[in-house]
Amino acid sequence: MHSKDQICHEDYQRTASWLLSHTEHRPKVAIICGSGLGMLADALKCQDSFPYSDIPGFPQSTVQGHAGRLVFGELKGKTCVCMQGRFHMYEGHSLSKTTFPVRVFKLLGVETLVVTNAAGSLADSYQVGDIMIIKDHINVLGLAGLNPLNGPNDDKFGPRFPPMSCVYDKDLRKMAFDLCKSMGVTQFVQEGVYCMVGGPNFETVAEARLLHRLGVDAVGMSTAPEVVVASHCGMRVFGLSLITNKVVKSYDDGEPVNHEAVLEVSKLRSQTLQSLVTELVSQMDINNNTA
Numbered sequence: 362m363h364s365k366d367q368i369c370h371e372d373y374q375r376t377a378s379w380l381l382s383h384t385e386h387r388p389k390v391a392i393i394c395g396s397g398l399g400m401l402a403d404a405l406k407c408q409d410s411f412p413y414s415d416i417p418g419f420p421q422s423t424v425q426g427h428a429g430r431l432v433f434g435e436l437k438g439k440t441c442v443c444m445q446g447r448f449h450m451y452e453g454h455s456l457s458k459t460t461f462p463v464r465v466f467k468l469l470g471v472e473t474l475v476v477t478n479a480a481g482s483l484a485d486s487y488q489v490g491d492i493m494i495i496k497d498h499i500n501v502l503g504l505a506g507l508n509p510l511n512g513p514n515d516d517k518f519g520p521r522f523p524p525m526s527c528v529y530d531k532d533l534r535k536m537a538f539d540l541c542k543s544m545g546v547t548q549f550v551q552e553g554v555y556c557m558v559g560g561p562n563f564e565t566v567a568e569a570r571l572l573h574r575l576g577v578d579a580v581g582m583s584t585a586p587e588v589v590v591a592s593h594c595g596m597r598v599f600g601l602s603l604i605t606n607k608v609v610k611s612y613d614d615g616e617p618v619n620h621e622a623v624l625e626v627s628k629l630r631s632q633t634l635q636s637l638v639t640e641l642v643s644q645m646d647i648n649n650n651t652a
């Protein structure tokens with residue numbers, strides 16, 4: 362590594378080579394599990410699992426509900442790699458560290474990234490427990506100049522100025538919605554705009570009202586940097602937010618949120634999310650070359 366924050370191509374390669382020499386799985390799909398959503402990895406068959414502390418170059422998870430384990434395996438015959446725990450900037454990681462695994466996945470041969478998160482809703486029509494298919498995002502940190510792509514561009518991954526106008530794959534969104542129909546769960550499925558803020562504090566009422574007026578449907582403290590990096594290196598992206606709470610927009614009522622409540626709601630929808638992600642991956646058009 363060059364400096365504390367600068368990660369060079371060889372750093373990603375070193376981690377990718379280590380993983381390739383420790384598992385025979387050759388994933389085409391990567392799944393990032395949000396807060397309390399680590400059970401998505403439980404559906405993987407023929408697992409090879411690595412604590413982040415064993416993987417050279419990998420950051421460590423510090424947040425409750427993020428186990429800190431990388432799991433390789435098969436979902437209905439499709440080879441996947443699953444992050445049981447992601448990295449957030451508020452933990453003290455640089456944005457390039459929070460997105461480090463995404464570029465490693467690219468070097469492993471991953472073509473599609475599935476991101477999941479726990480989020481608070483701003484949209485009045487959303488209920489706690491709803492699943493939101495992410496249509497687009499607002500990267501508040503990115504707009505303010507905090508972008509994982511800052512610094513010298515690594516042309517081996519992608520261009521200096523990547524477009525971001527069609528990041529969340531339309532076909533995968535439609536496929537997910539159709540799956541929700543066949544699963545009979547459309548009454549709690551939404552499609553909307555996710556906004557990433559820095560955290561770790563939850564929103565003030567004034568901030569919540571601002572985000573609401575900006576057209577944000579759900580807010581969280583992750584996902585956008587991973588998606589920007591994945592899109593930069595040409596990956597197809599699909600995202601789901603689980604609505605774990607309603608963001609308080611009134612000075613007179615509303616329940617203040619806490620992380621324990623977020624984890625509780627995650628448990629509530631774990632089975633549905635697991636089935637949805639499993640079916641989606643199984644229907645994806647991917648070239649499943651095994652080593």
Ligand SMILES: O=P(O)(O)O[C@H]1O[C@H](CO)[C@@H](O)[C@H]1O
Pocket residue numbers: 394395396424447449477478479480560581582583584619620623
């Ligand atoms: O985005 P994920 O990792 O799901 O976690 C969400 O839940 C935590 C707050 O409860 C924050 O980290 C927020 O971003």
Ligand SMILES: Nc1nc2[nH]cnc2c(=O)[nH]1
Pocket residue numbers: 479480481482558560562563564580581582605606607608618623
């Ligand atoms: N910023 C933010 N992140 C969350 N993660 C889960 N719920 C919330 C929320 O209400 N706000």
